[in-house]
Amino acid sequence: MKSQSIIAFILALALPMTVVGENSTVKNWSKDNVLDVDSDEYCEYRHSLGIPCCRDVEIVYIDGFTKYALLEDGSYYACGFAFPDEEVKEDEMFGDYPYCNGCETNYTDKDGSWNFIDETWCKVSEKKCFKICEPIKGYQCCKDSSTEVISKDNDGSWGIENKKWCLIQTIPEFNDFEINASCTMDGSGINKLLKYVQFIFSYEENVNFEEKYEIVSILLNDNPVNLDNITYFSKYFRFYTSNYLETNEIKMILRDKTTKQKYYKTFITGVYRMFF
Ligand SMILES: *[C@@H]1O[C@H](CO)[C@@H](O)[C@H](O)[C@H]1NC(C)=O
Ligand SMILES: *[C@@H]1O[C@H](CO)[C@@H](O)[C@H](O)[C@H]1NC(C)=O
Ligand SMILES: *[C@@H]1O[C@H](CO)[C@@H](O)[C@H](O)[C@H]1NC(C)=O
Ligand SMILES: *[C@@H]1O[C@H](CO)[C@@H](O)[C@H](O)[C@H]1NC(C)=O
Ligand SMILES: *[C@@H]1O[C@H](CO)[C@@H](O)[C@H](O)[C@H]1NC(C)=O
Secondary structure (H helix, E strand, C coil), X not given: CCHHHHHHHHHHHHCCCCCCCCCCCCCCCCHHHCCCCCCHHHHHHHHHCCCCCHHHCCEEEEECCEEEEECCXXXXXXXXXXXXXXXXXXXXXXXXXXXXXXXXXXXXXXXXXXXXXXXXXXXXXXXXXXXXXXXXXXXCECCCCCCCCCEEXXXXXXXXXXXXXXXXXXXXXXXCCCCEXXXXXXXXXXXXXXXXXXXXXXXXXXXXXXXXXXXXXEEECCEECCHHHCEECCCEEEEEECCCCCEXXXXXXXXXXXXXXXXXXXXXXXXXXXXX
């Protein structure tokens, strides 16, 4: 086994509260030399310590970096680290239709938004596109979202482009309750070494968020976030990423699972660093 990996791994495991300085043993920490928790090497290593590796147990959940197994006595057991896959895999087709490259749309139905380009319809990707306007009743969205609002009704805000009425906003801002976003880098071992931060979205205690809402897309500084890697808790949900900036703009589209109504919400947050 690569000694560098072991050292790095033991450091991260044994000294979770230690900030590893630039002159520490781990000079070049990259995902390539972090142990793969499912590898033979890692299992051998755990076995040599008399403890199971992830492969020996059934994983019940993965949160950020940690894979957990449920033991017979009902307790959770951390069998190793897992690294979030940040890639958002692009679905290639929606049924018989390809996904569009852009976010423009001519038409909306129960499946979402569509665009007619090159003689064929393509499906607008909800994961990639943040839209606060979808065409309704045959009216198109204004090409320029800064078009002057001339009138407002239940369908949204209306403007005029090319002498035709167009919609400016049809998706309302989410205000069922308050959601606060924050971004934290804790100085403990692995998060700092791997330069991961966690984005936390906190809300009221008495909301079963996951049951009531579905997150349609999150764009972090215009990059889609892998929604599979969101973990829900009773007061907040969160995801880990290393793709952050000092000031982050988050755009979110969510849907009420019961009414199917879509909402948008935007957040700006800096990075809060906690060092131990
Ligand atoms: C790292 O080592 C260099 C050269 O030995 C030294 O100048 C520097 O102060 C050290 N940095 C830390 C954080 O210890
Ligand atoms: C760091 O590790 C990567 C992959 O293991 C390697 O390609 C790269 O050259 C290394 N960089 C340094 C400065 O050692
Ligand atoms: C992140 O999502 C991908 C699937 O898109 C999954 O394979 C991976 O295990 C997830 N990572 C974590 C840490 O949950
Ligand atoms: C849809 O929009 C594209 C440009 O985005 C345009 O070329 C096409 O003619 C439009 N189709 C309809 C049916 O409006
Ligand atoms: C959101 O932030 C505001 C201002 O900091 C605070 O007063 C409020 O309690 C927070 N709400 C939640 C649900 O965290």
